[in-house]
Amino acid sequence: MTYLADVGALARKDLTLELRARDTLPAMLLFVLSILVVFHFVLPPESSDLAAKGLLWVGILFTALLGLTRAFAAEREDDAIDGLILATRDRSAIWLGKALAVFVFLALAELVALPAFALFFTDIGGGTIAGVVLADVGLCAVGTLLAAMATASRARELLLPLIFLPLAIPIVVGGVGASVGSHPATYAGFLALYDAIFALLAWASFDYVLTE
Amino acid sequence: MTYLADVGALARKDLTLELRARDTLPAMLLFVLSILVVFHFVLPPESSDLAAKGLLWVGILFTALLGLTRAFAAEREDDAIDGLILATRDRSAIWLGKALAVFVFLALAELVALPAFALFFTDIGGGTIAGVVLADVGLCAVGTLLAAMATASRARELLLPLIFLPLAIPIVVGGVGASVGSHPATYAGFLALYDAIFALLAWASFDYVLTE
Amino acid sequence: MIRARGLEKRYGDRRILRGVEFDLTRGGLLVVTGPNGSGKTTLLRLCVGLATPTAGELAVEVERTRVGFLAHEPLLYRQLTALENLDLYGRLYRIPERRERIGMLLERFGLWDERHTRAASYSRGMLQRLALCRTLLHEPDLLVLDEPFSSLDDEGAALLDRELAERRDRAAFVVATHDPDRVLPLATAKLALG
Amino acid sequence: MIRARGLEKRYGDRRILRGVEFDLTRGGLLVVTGPNGSGKTTLLRLCVGLATPTAGELAVEVERTRVGFLAHEPLLYRQLTALENLDLYGRLYRIPERRERIGMLLERFGLWDERHTRAASYSRGMLQRLALCRTLLHEPDLLVLDEPFSSLDDEGAALLDRELAERRDRAAFVVATHDPDRVLPLATAKLALG
Amino acid sequence: MRPDRLPVFAASALALMASAVAVVAYVAPIDADQGFSQKIFYFHVPVALTSYALFGWGAWKALRHLWKRDERADLESYVAIHLGVIFGLTTLLTGSIWAKISWGRWWVWSSDQLVLFLVLFLFYSAYFMLRFSVEPGPRRANLSAVYALFGVALIPVSFLAIRLSKDIIHPVVFKSSGPDMSGKMFLAFCVSWAAMLALAGTLYHVELAGKRLDQRLKELREVLAS
Ligand code: HEM
Numbered sequence A, B: 001m002t003y004l005a006d007v008g009a010l011a012r013k014d015l016t017l018e019l020r021a022r023d024t025l026p027a028m029l030l031f032v033l034s035i036l037v038v039f040h041f042v043l044p045p046e047s048s049d050l051a052a053k054g055l056l057w058v059g060i061l062f063t064a065l066l067g068l069t070r071a072f073a074a075e076r077e078d079d080a081i082d083g084l085i086l087a088t089r090d091r092s093a094i095w096l097g098k099a100l101a102v103f104v105f106l107a108l109a110e111l112v113a114l115p116a117f118a119l120f121f122t123d124i125g126g127g128t129i130a131g132v133v134l135a136d137v138g139l140c141a142v143g144t145l146l147a148a149m150a151t152a153s154r155a156r157e158l159l160l161p162l163i164f165l166p167l168a169i170p171i172v173v174g175g176v177g178a179s180v181g182s183h184p185a186t187y188a189g190f191l192a193l194y195d196a197i198f199a200l201l202a203w204a205s206f207d208y209v210l211t212e
Numbered sequence C, D: 001m002i003r004a005r006g007l008e009k010r011y012g013d014r015r016i017l018r019g020v021e022f023d024l025t026r027g028g029l030l031v032v033t034g035p036n037g038s039g040k041t042t043l044l045r046l047c048v049g050l051a052t053p054t055a056g057e058l059a060v061e062v063e064r065t066r067v068g069f070l071a072h073e074p075l076l077y078r079q080l081t082a083l084e085n086l087d088l089y090g091r092l093y094r095i096p097e098r099r100e101r102i103g104m105l106l107e108r109f110g111l112w113d114e115r116h117t118r119a120a121s122y123s124r125g126m127l128q129r130l131a132l133c134r135t136l137l138h139e140p141d142l143l144v145l146d147e148p149f150s151s152l153d154d155e156g157a158a159l160l161d162r163e164l165a166e167r168r169d170r171a172a173f174v175v176a177t178h179d180p181d182r183v184l185p186l187a188t189a190k191l192a193l194g
Numbered sequence E: 001m002r003p004d005r006l007p008v009f010a011a012s013a014l015a016l017m018a019s020a021v022a023v024v025a026y027v028a029p030i031d032a033d034q035g036f037s038q039k040i041f042y043f044h045v046p047v048a049l050t051s052y053a054l055f056g057w058g059a060w061k062a063l064r065h066l067w068k069r070d071e072r073a074d075l076e077s078y079v080a081i082h083l084g085v086i087f088g089l090t091t092l093l094t095g096s097i098w099a100k101i102s103w104g105r106w107w108v109w110s111s112d113q114l115v116l117f118l119v120l121f122l123f124y125s126a127y128f129m130l131r132f133s134v135e136p137g138p139r140r141a142n143l144s145a146v147y148a149l150f151g152v153a154l155i156p157v158s159f160l161a162i163r164l165s166k167d168i169i170h171p172v173v174f175k176s177s178g179p180d181m182s183g184k185m186f187l188a189f190c191v192s193w194a195a196m197l198a199l200a201g202t203l204y205h206v207e208l209a210g211k212r213l214d215q216r217l218k219e220l221r222e223v224l225a226s
């Protein structure tokens, strides 16, 4: 319970920060909406739903990445992360809190993007929505850990896409499968498996990422 | 002349900061390859060249946005921007130097990405290349100004989200039109006009962005 | 509480600390002095566990969350208000009577009227005071203070003197400073680096 | 060189400075004192032009690039080395014999051996020394120093004393400090805020 | 391994290699459709499997580093992954050559199998980026180790992803019912694979010894200097 209280306090802090500074969410929204604009102008009206759905997944992936690159910016400023390291009993709470906050941002961006997508392109079924939610979990779980790693490195934001994209590709495969394939349930199961494995791994190993 | 010397010194500083890692180019290659792999999984095999071109624009937009969101990160850290304000005779040099540096990075990434794209997906014509170059100019000119606003202005919450979206979307529309439309020259002309107007506007107004 | 034997720390090829030895028990105050770049901050970071020694033995018998660390940087979020910052730490440290203690500390350090101001628009001395509030919030058993008097005015320094004296018997202290005279009355041991 | 009459500065609803008046000429040194949050830094930022007064008159008869400002923050790039940082400022200020002067200053402030180290891994005192190098690089006519002795060791402080004394007649000085005794021998005027 | 055993190990690896070449050339039958070029198989597949083995070994060492706080494991893990990437590159190259011969193209995107191997390759290339942009020290060791662990989790997940999407072009020989080839072929394959593993082991120990020597030298120099 006390663990969850820590997580809650940390995630709350991130949401307050975003309300104040509005560094992350506007950029994510802008990006997702511009993608829709690009494809609105590119895709001929009669083109397949498949291509449109694919583009949706590109949008989700990159929007997540955009949010993740900024995830630890506030902690890096003035080494605020050191304060958190000293104050949390279990450092994985820092990971969970941050992943939750990123998840909320991503979900908010999608809450705008998905209806817009449905409006401009094609209907979105239950398979797609399930796929998106499951994929979000995986993206945030893995991405937050990797963002913490990239923050500790000299190359910082440059590094994150390099280490993140290869790990995210199975999510894209699963997500696309869940939204356009003929067996959405199989793909959803695959995504759930991915989420479980990598969330567990990230949770267990986050402590090492923060220690010097 | 001395003005250009300032611009050069400032842009050089950004390049030193970025190239510190020294493996920036291999990193970009990895980045581009990862993105192409993502595209592979997302596009159905029989999808049109147009969709592929659209993805190209999504990639460019994303890379530019990634660069811009962190364009003034180094200056914000420890208020280094104050030092620059005091040291430059004409503050617009700061804008020009930064825009140049962002442009160089974007161009470097595209120099890797465009040939790779042509190799793996579909040919790239002169219209696309002209469109990309012109769009880059516009994105860097406007984006740098807005990024500076987000950094320097104490009232940052107001500005960025409100302005960026309406400003960036014409570039996207023009760029996409130049590479897939039937009248690339018209769109290229539109982009050039946009670049001229907004670069001038940004150059003239940058001073006000930085003063308290 | 702390026992150091043959402590060594390197960064890359450079050896910053070498053969550092000291003992510290409850009620003790170790003053660390030395010229700029002699490794005071590095030693303090080793003590709180934010860095690990490359060789030697360092036994710190305090739980991590019972340590209070005042660093060069305030370790606060600039975009949050004083109250929000302390509330976050109060929650993480699970302080009983969290709100009351925060109010008391803010008042004591003269920040009560500014509790709803973002730390970003605090003056440097006010930030240092806020960082002190954060450090003392959970009544730590081990207090590790890096140049605590820096940028405080006379009143702030006197205040800090009082706070230290008050906790004299309940905690152990490690203080790095360029002005050792300030804490000498309380000091039980001195370590000169560099 | 500077003339202030009825100077006032507000942030939002709060009035930070009010009715500040002083004159400063070449060879003068104005000491600004006051408790934490009394507006010393704010006044200094007004003097260098990084902030604008809300009311009153402030005439600074020095070109912006002839001012040297030492702030609370070092105003340097953490990811660049000492040499790269100074080189950037040397170019922007168009200093004749840029490289030579940089070498001289680094040596004088005891940073020569660390010239290829990134500022990020400097200790706090070393950063303050580097910031002083940046401030003095272009031999400014007006030197505005915000707590310049902060986090310097005894040797560093003595060094800075010498540098100030040496420039005594060539420049004007505004120095904010919590330890006015340190600069009192040179001071020509004193302004107590708050 | 004790350094004096290294030459013996290297010699046996060399002998295995020689016998593998002999078995592949003279014992294994010539393939009916692909002819002689099919013999690349005995190189291509063992190299691919060895690179997986190396990645796995690197992750094992990473786990030891994190779990047992084994100081030397960091270097061992790095060396294993380094070699794994070299073997992976060799897989891509031999695969490409084979692809040019039998499919007429150097690379095909339509095979998810190939693309996923490329993903793994990209993942481990990024390992170097990560490692070399962190200052040497305990933090670098930790980050590298965690990343290496993520790698071994990625391998089976990628496999699953391939199995989900039906692959048409890249052959599958090792089915759940057992290997789909003749006894002689299987023998040749096993000998080649053993040889490849022995080669990898030798290289691993040689590189490790070299790296350790470097480190020792640096420490000695420092002792002398002070
Ligand atoms: C660039 C091109 C290629 C790459 C990157 C590649 C990669 C791989 C990899 C990683 C394996 C390891 C085992 C597995 O994952 O199942 C493998 C196995 C194999 N490859 Fe390739 N390959 C390529 C081209 C080819 C070609 C052109 C052929 C023959 C027509 C071929 C035939 C095989 C066979 C028969 C196996 C064993 C299959 C099994 O494990 O069941 N490969 N390849």
Ligand SMILES: Nc1ncnc2c1ncn2[C@@H]1O[C@H](COP(=O)(O)OP(=O)(O)OP(=O)(O)O)[C@@H](O)[C@H]1O
Pocket: C011, C016, C034, C035, C036, C037, C038, C039, C040, C041, C042, C043, D121, D122, D123, D124, D125, D126, D151
């Ligand atoms: N992360 C790091 N990487 C490399 N070198 C470092 C790092 N941190 C500190 N150093 C080096 O270690 C030495 C000691 O630094 P430290 O900050 O401990 O000094 P200090 O005694 O606190 O000095 P000051 O009085 O200036 O605060 C310095 O030379 C510094 O350059």
Ligand SMILES: Nc1ncnc2c1ncn2[C@@H]1O[C@H](COP(=O)(O)OP(=O)(O)OP(=O)(O)O)[C@@H](O)[C@H]1O
Pocket: C117, C121, C122, C123, C124, C125, C126, C151, D011, D016, D034, D035, D036, D037, D038, D039, D040, D041, D042, D043
């Ligand atoms: N950008 C800002 N926005 C709002 N308030 C500000 C801003 N900058 C400073 N203040 C307020 O102005 C007051 C004076 O700040 P200033 O930094 O000038 O104090 P100071 O005298 O330098 O104090 P110290 O000794 O602590 O450095 C403080 O109450 C501070 O909160």
Ligand SMILES: [Mg+2]
Pocket: C040, C041, C042, C072, C146, D123, D124, D125
């Ligand atoms: Mg220090």
Ligand SMILES: [Mg+2]
Pocket: C123, C124, C125, D040, D041, D042, D072, D146
């Ligand atoms: Mg101040």
